[in-house]
Structures are given as C-alpha cells and as structure tokens.
Amino acid sequence: MLELQNVNAYYGSIHALRDVSLKIEAGEIVTLIGANGAGKSTTLMAICGIMPVQSGKILFRGEEIQSMRPENIVSLGLCQVPEGRHIFPELTVRENLDMGAFLRRDKSGIKKDLDHVYSLFPILEKRRNQPGSNLSGGEQQMLAMSRALMARPQLLLLDEPSMGLAPLVIQQVFDIIERINRESDTTVFLVEQNANQALRIANRGYVIENGEIVLSDSGDKLLNNPDVQKAYLGI
Amino acid sequence: MDYFVELFFSGLTRGSIYALIALGYTMVYGIIGLINFAHGEIYMIGAFTSFVVASVLSIMGLPLLAIIVLAGLAAAIWASAYGYTIEKIAYKPLRNAPRLSPLISAIGMSIFLQNYVLLAQTSNFLPFPELIPDFEFLEPIAHIIGTTDIVILLTTAVSMIALLILIKFTRMGKAMRATAQDKTMARLVGINVDRVISNTFIVGSALAAIGGMLIASHVGQINFYIGFIAGIKAFTAAVLGGIGSIPGAVLGGFILGLTESFATGYVSSDYEDVFAFSLLVLILLFKPAGLLGKSSIEKV
Numbered sequence: 001m002l003e004l005q006n007v008n009a010y011y012g013s014i015h016a017l018r019d020v021s022l023k024i025e026a027g028e029i030v031t032l033i034g035a036n037g038a039g040k041s042t043t044l045m046a047i048c049g050i051m052p053v054q055s056g057k058i059l060f061r062g063e064e065i066q067s068m069r070p071e072n073i074v075s076l077g078l079c080q081v082p083e084g085r086h087i088f089p090e091l092t093v094r095e096n097l098d099m100g101a102f103l104r105r106d107k108s109g110i111k112k113d114l115d116h117v118y119s120l121f122p123i124l125e126k127r128r129n130q131p132g133s134n135l136s137g138g139e140q141q142m143l144a145m146s147r148a149l150m151a152r153p154q155l156l157l158l159d160e161p162s163m164g165l166a167p168l169v170i171q172q173v174f175d176i177i178e179r180i181n182r183e184s185d186t187t188v189f190l191v192e193q194n195a196n197q198a199l200r201i202a203n204r205g206y207v208i209e210n211g212e213i214v215l216s217d218s219g220d221k222l223l224n225n226p227d228v229q230k231a232y233l234g235i
Numbered sequence: 236m237d238y239f240v241e242l243f244f245s246g247l248t249r250g251s252i253y254a255l256i257a258l259g260y261t262m263v264y265g266i267i268g269l270i271n272f273a274h275g276e277i278y279m280i281g282a283f284t285s286f287v288v289a290s291v292l293s294i295m296g297l298p299l300l301a302i303i304v305l306a307g308l309a310a311a312i313w314a315s316a317y318g319y320t321i322e323k324i325a326y327k328p329l330r331n332a333p334r335l336s337p338l339i340s341a342i343g344m345s346i347f348l349q350n351y352v353l354l355a356q357t358s359n360f361l362p363f364p365e366l367i368p369d370f371e372f373l374e375p376i377a378h379i380i381g382t383t384d385i386v387i388l389l390t391t392a393v394s395m396i397a398l399l400i401l402i403k404f405t406r407m408g409k410a411m412r413a414t415a416q417d418k419t420m421a422r423l424v425g426i427n428v429d430r431v432i433s434n435t436f437i438v439g440s441a442l443a444a445i446g447g448m449l450i451a452s453h454v455g456q457i458n459f460y461i462g463f464i465a466g467i468k469a470f471t472a473a474v475l476g477g478i479g480s481i482p483g484a485v486l487g488g489f490i491l492g493l494t495e496s497f498a499t500g501y502v503s504s505d506y507e508d509v510f511a512f513s514l515l516v517l518i519l520l521f522k523p524a525g526l527l528g529k530s531s532i533e534k535v
Binding site: 048050069070071074075079080082086088089090091095098099100102103147151 | 406409410412413416417419420421422423424425426427
C-alpha cells in the first residue's frame with residue numbers, strides 16, 4: 001500500500017530523515033516508535049507532501065507521490081490525523097467533519113459516513129453544533145479521527161493519538177483504532193511515543209532514532225526485544 | 236434633532252465605505268497575517284476604473300442604472316485582477332520569509348501603484364460624474380439623508396450580506412475559514428491553500444473597488460492619492476474592531492464613520508482625524524485586541 005524508499009528530508013541544515021525506508025501492506029496496522037525529535041512526525045509530514053523530500057521515493061499504491069501537492073495526495077485516499085489533533089477551533093463539530101470530506105462530491109456517501117462516525121462516537125452527534133474548541137482533549141481526538149474518516153481513507157496516518165489523554169481514554173482510542181482497521185478495512189500507520197500500547201495492537205513496527213530506521217519487526221517481537229524494552233517501554 | 240439625524244446618516248455612509256475597505260484588510264490578515272498596505276490603492280484603482288468606464292458608457296448614452304452596474308462590475312473585476320497579481324508577485328514569494336519582509340513589500344507596492352496611476356493618469360483631481368441622481372420620491376427626507384447616502388448604504392448592505400453568505404455557506408467560504416484557523420490542517424484535509432489566499436485577495440479587492448466607486452461618486456472627485464487616506468482610515472477601522480474579525484471590521488468602520496461625522500458636525504472638521512485616532516488609542520488601551528478581536532498570544 002505504502003512504501004518509502006531511501007527518503008531524505010532536511011529542516012534547513014538539519015538532516016531530519018536519513019534514508020528512511022519502510023513498507024506498509026494493505027490491511028495492516030504498522031507502528032513507528034521513537035523518542036521525541038527522532039523524526040516520527042517528519043516522516044508523516046513527508047508522506048503527506050507537507051515536508052519537502054530531498055531524495056528518495058514515496059509510493060502509494062504503486063504511484064510516486066513524493067512531489068505531489070498535499071491536496072492531491074489526500075484525494076488518493078491518504079489522510080493524516082496530525083499530532084495535537086488540529087481541530088478547527090471556531091468551526092462547529094459538524095463543520096469540522098464536513099471539512100474532512102472537503103474533496104468529496106458524493107453527497108449520499110458523505111451522509112452515510114457521517115452517520116457512521118456518529119455511531120462510532122455518539123458524543124460528536126450530541127455536540128455537533130458546538131465549536132471545536134469546546135471539546136475536551138479526548139473528544140477532540142475522536143473528532144480528529146472522525147474528520148479523517150470522513151475522507152474515506154485507504155490509509156490512515158495517526159500521529160500520537162494518545163498524547164495528553166487520560167489512561168482510560170487512551171484505551172478507548174486504541175480500541176477504536178483497531179475497530180477502524182478491522183471494520184472499515186482501513187490500513188493504519190500509527191506513530192506513537194506510547195510504544196507499549198502501540199506495539200500491542202500493531203502487526204509490525206519500526207523504530208526510528210535520529211532520523212534513521214534502526215529496527216523493524218513484528219509487534220510481538222519488538223515488545224519482547226530487550227533493547228526496545230529498555231529504551232521505549234521502561235522495563 | 237434633525238441635525239443629529241443628518242450627522243448620524245452621514246456617519247453611517249462614511250462608516251459603510253470604511254467597512255467595505257476594512258473587510259479586505261481583515262480578511263487578508265486573518266488568512267496570512269499580513270497588513271496589506273497596498274489595499275488602499277486597490278480601492279483607488281477601483282475608483283479610477285469605474286470613472287473611466289462610467290465616462291465612456293455615459294458618452295454612449297446608456298441608461299443610468301446600466302452605467303452604475305456595469306461600472307461597478309468593471310471596477311470590481313479589474314481591481315480583483317490587481318489584487319490577485321499583487322499577491323502573486325509581491326507576497327507569495329515571501330510566504331516563508333520573516334514577517335517584516337512582506338510588510339515592506341506591501342508598502343513598496345502601495346507606493347508603486349500610486350506613482351503608476353499618477354504617471355498613467357494625472358496628478359490633478361478629476362471630476363467624477365454624478366452617477367446617482369436625486370430621486371423625487373425621496374424629496375421629503377432629502378434634508379437629512381441624500382439619495383447617494385441611501386444608495387451607498389444599500390449597496391454596502393447587499394455586499395456585506397453576499398460576503399456573509401459566501402463565507403458561511405459556500406465551499407470556498409468554509410475553505411477560507413478553515414485556512415484562517417489552521418493552515419497545516421487545511422492542507423491536510425485537501426484544501427489548496429494558495430488558491431484560498433488568491434480568492435481572499437480577489438474578494439477583498441472587489442469589495443474595496445465597490446467602495447471606491449461609491450465614494451468617488453459621492454465626493455465627486457478622485458486622484459491618485461485617495462487610496463492612501465482611505466486605506467489608513469479603513470486600517471484603523473479594522474484594528475478598532477479587532478483585526479482578523481469580519482464583524483469587527485464592519486463594526487469598526489461604522490464606529491469610525493460616526494465618530495468622524497459627529498466630530499465634524501459638533502466640533503470642527505479640522506478635528507475629525509484627531510477624534511478618530513484618539514478613539515483608536517483609547518480602545519486599544521482598554522481592549523488591545525480590538526472590540527471583537529481575540530486576545531491571543533502571538534506565537535513566535
């Protein structure tokens with residue numbers, strides 16, 4: 001579904017991504033774990049066309065997307081829920097959801113997906129006329145994920161969906177991610193600092209350090225890998 | 236009492252023009268955080284365009300209403316083309332530059348356009364044709380509110396309602412609001428942010444051009460320098476109401492217009508600017524973000 005081949009990207013003179021290569025197959029949940037500033041969000045921004053790629057290739061369903069404009073990448077079915085959720089604060093919940101379907105023209109399909117996200121998150125329907133900034137952190141995360149689902153993505157990129165949330169809500173968020181993956185056949189690429197939870201639901205995982213992929217394996221094996229346990233799981 | 240009402244309506248008329256121009260300032264600021272100092276010149280170019288078109292059409296002997304509508308349309312379209320081009324050549328290349336650079340570029344653009352019109356036209360005041368006649372049925376109230384005032388108020392109201400509908404309900408308007416609130420996220424949901432910015436300049440310029448035509452036919456003369464004064468006033472109105480806020484720009488425009496009108500009527504026309512800018516200082520002292528502005532901390 002998605003493949004990165006030797007991707008390099010720079011912030012000014014800082015080499016932020018060094019020959020990053022990774023692969024995500026259709027239907028998988030793949031996670032990318034790493035410390036603060038390792039290049040996790042940069043990887044996602046490069047995939048979405050926001051961070052310019054200096055060299056290397058990004059293939060989405062066989063098509064090279066590394067030099068496409070962000071809106072064209074979205075229209076291919078690749079959506080990101082960015083770190084910090086980025087809810088449009090002054091748009092209502094409903095309008096935020098509409099923005100997710102910005103590029104779609106099929107009114108009846110949009111309506112169906114709206115009902116679907118309302119059934120996943122009934123709280124959003126209750127609060128549909130409130131401005132996005134009124135929601136709590138957990139509700140905002142649900143809104144952000146729903147907004148991405150409104151684009152009916154093939155591949156959903158999630159950047160630290162558990163950040164700043166209470167443990168109970170985190171559990172809910174991870175449950176929903178699994179559900180989205182299973183029920184609507186959406187491939188998920190999950191970036192997390194919460195490595196423990198992420199590896200538990202992931203088929204496979206990659207570890208990134210200083211802009212370089214240093215390790216990749218199945219979720220279970222990474223959970224039991226002593227280096228990973230020491231560095232990211234606090235065991 | 237009649238005198239008060241007369242001043243009130245003349246203030247509303249002035250205020251509505253300030254509001255029309257202020258909308259362009261505030262919309263551009265809301266989207267890219269830039270004070271577009273060339274915006275006053277767009278207004279001036281709108282006035283000149285409507286002047287040329289109206290003159291030609293009246294020689295051709297078209298009916299008055301057709302002249303007004305066509306001149307207004309021509310001014311709006313031509314000024315929008317200027318607004319669009321200015322953004323593309325003077326601001327877009329500086330999108331990622333420090334904030335001061337586009338500001339200086341804007342001031343440069345303003346000076347350039349003034350001198351360009353000065354050279355292409357004349358430095359003299361040109362008599363602007365009186366487009367709007369005095370309607371007879373308005374005779375009984377003519378001593379408090381003139382026909383031009385009514386036409387200006389109505390045109391402004393229609394323009395503002397159209398803008399409101401555009402922003403609130405259309406796809407383009409939603410994209411504008413989303414872009415103003417979070418540019419990164421706007422791109423992530425598939426909005427072409429460059430196009431939204433262009434559209435903002437086009438809409439703002441069209442409003443300013445309509446204001447330019449209305450005020451020119453009201454005052455009866457134009458020259459290359461009218462954009463500077465009007466621009467500063469409209470900018471003041473936008474800051475007064477809270478820059479970035481669309482209702483704020485309208486409110487600020489009306490408050491400024493009324494203040495000037497009452498200052499002129501009860502004190503002296505020499506002091507109208509003193510009152511206008513004192514009011515600005517006072518409001519900013521107590522509400523630094525303007526009347527309807529959000530007091531957000533500037534992220535550096």
